[in-house]
Amino acid sequence: MKITRSITEYKRWRNSLNCTALGFVPTMGALHIGHASLLERSVAECELTVLSIYVNAAQFDNAGDLANYPDSREQDLALAEKLGVDMVILPEYDQMYPDNYRYQVDEKVFSQKLCGAHRSGHFTGVLTVVMKLLNIVQAHKAYFGKKDYQQYRLIADMVEAFFLGTEIVGCEIVREPDGLACSSRNVNLSDHFRKLAPKFRQLLMRDLLDDEVAGALSLAGFEVDYIETLEKRRYGAVTLGEVRLIDNVSLFEEGL
Ligand code: AMP
Numbered sequence: 648m649k650i651t652r653s654i655t656e657y658k659r660w661r662n663s664l665n666c667t668a669l670g671f672v673p674t675m676g677a678l679h680i681g682h683a684s685l686l687e688r689s690v691a692e693c694e695l696t697v698l699s700i701y702v703n704a705a706q707f708d709n710a711g712d713l714a715n716y717p718d719s720r721e722q723d724l725a726l727a728e729k730l731g732v733d734m735v736i737l738p739e740y741d742q743m744y745p746d747n748y749r750y751q752v753d754e755k756v757f758s759q760k761l762c763g764a765h766r767s768g769h770f771t772g773v774l775t776v777v778m779k780l781l782n783i784v785q786a787h788k789a790y791f792g793k794k795d796y797q798q799y800r801l802i803a804d805m806v807e808a809f810f811l812g813t814e815i816v817g818c819e820i821v822r823e824p825d826g827l828a829c830s831s832r833n834v835n836l837s838d839h840f841r842k843l844a845p846k847f848r849q850l851l852m853r854d855l856l857d858d859e860v861a862g863a864l865s866l867a868g869f870e871v872d873y874i875e876t877l878e879k880r881r882y883g884a885v886t887l888g889e890v891r892l893i894d895n896v897s898l899f900e901e902g903l
Contacts, residue, residue, distance in 0.1 A: 648728045650735045654742050654783055660734060661785055668693040671786035671813070673777065676700040677717040677831035678726050681821040685790040686730045688818055695733040697784050704740065705748055706772030711889065717834050736784070743779055751775045754801055761797050761882050762893065765872045770801055777802050781813050789813050794820045794828050796880065796895045820894075822848075828894045840887040843868055851881050851896045854903050 651657050661669075670689030674682050689696040700723060707713040727735055751771050757763075758770035781789060791799045803815040821829050825845040836844060846867050850860050851874070861874040864885060872884035872891070879899045885892050 648724075648732055648735065650724065650737065652737050652739065652742070654736070654738055657734070657736050657783060664695065666694050667787070668695075669784075669786045669788075670696045671699070671780075671784045671789040672696065673699045673701070673780050673789065673791075675702045675716065675831065676723050677719050677834070678723045679829045679831060679833075681792055681794060681829035683726065683730060684821045685792060685818050686727065686732060688816070689788070689790050690731040693788060696731065697734045697736065697786060698727050698732045699736045699738070699780055699784070701736075701738055701743065701776070701780075703743075703772055703776040705744075705775060706769050708766045708769055712891065715835060715889065717831050743776065748775070752778050752805065754805065757797065757804070758801055760877070761873060761875060762884060763797070765884060770798070773798055774801060774805055778805065778809070778811075781806070781811055784813075786813050788816050790816045790818055792820065793817050793895070794830070795893070797882065828892075830892065832890050832892065835888075835890045837888055840890065844887060844892065847883065847885055847892060848894050848896065851883050851894060852901050852903075857881065 649660065670693030672682070672685045672689055686696060686698060702716055704713055724735065752774040753771050754774060763770045791802060793799055799817050806813060806815050823829060826848045827833065827845045828848065833841070847864065847869065850863050853860060855863070857874045857876055861871045864871050864874070870886040872886065874881065874883045876898065880895055880897050882895045883893065
């Protein structure tokens with residue numbers, strides 16, 4: 648497995664390839680079995696797989712959340728190697744933002760809803776960094792998790808809008824045995840909140856109105872950001888202690 652911090656070096660490697668199926672999995676590190684499922688799918692479907700690890704400050708609207716974002720670089724690299732990743736890129740801010748974030752990708756409609764309505768500038772940060780990464784990596788396919796369903800849809804639509812050459816593949820949500828969606832932030836939950844956390848998805852799936860779900864979550868001890876159903880998918884964001892969790896369920900699949 649090759650590892651590089653240099654975009655120039657990555658491009659040299661990319662230009663040397665004669666590969667018709669290059670897969671790409673962008674992440675912010677602190678890898679867990681959700682990330683592993685994306686990497687496994689890429690390794691299974693593609694000739695070569697590229698992993699990026701970059702904690703993108705531009706998409707954080709909360710300095711505390713960024714400061715507490717977990718980092719497990721050594722384990723991440725060991726997992727990547729075990730899963731058969733061929734190249735890892737670990738760029739620094741100066742490499743990713745030579746423009747110091749003067750240029751940004753803005754979406755005006757869907758990015759204003761759900762998480763976008765509660766995290767100012769979040770999706771502009773996400774779309775800008777993903778645009779940069781897709782242009783750098785030049786993959787045939789890039790894998791994104793449906794845990795971040797709004798992000799996945801916005802990226803798929805951006806690729807179409809800007810005629811980018813990478814196919815966006817949406818991957819199913821990987822959950823802990825108790826139903827909590829795997830997330831890098833879960834390690835920051837206290838024992839008490841970790842036990843409470845599975846109630847989030849259980850209530851999202853209940854045959855209740857969004858406001859009733861929000862009320863039940865508040866009563867159970869969650870701080871509710873939003874619970875909202877759009878096109879038969881119920882999205883939610885809550886905070887437990889200092890930890891923000893998001894999830895979504897297809898009400899169509901739940902038969903509701
Ligand atoms: P992150 O490191 O949080 O930016 O996530 C990197 C990628 O992994 C994104 O496409 C996420 O949607 C995806 N991902 C994170 N958690 C999960 C999960 N539990 N199941 C499936 N995909 C996930």
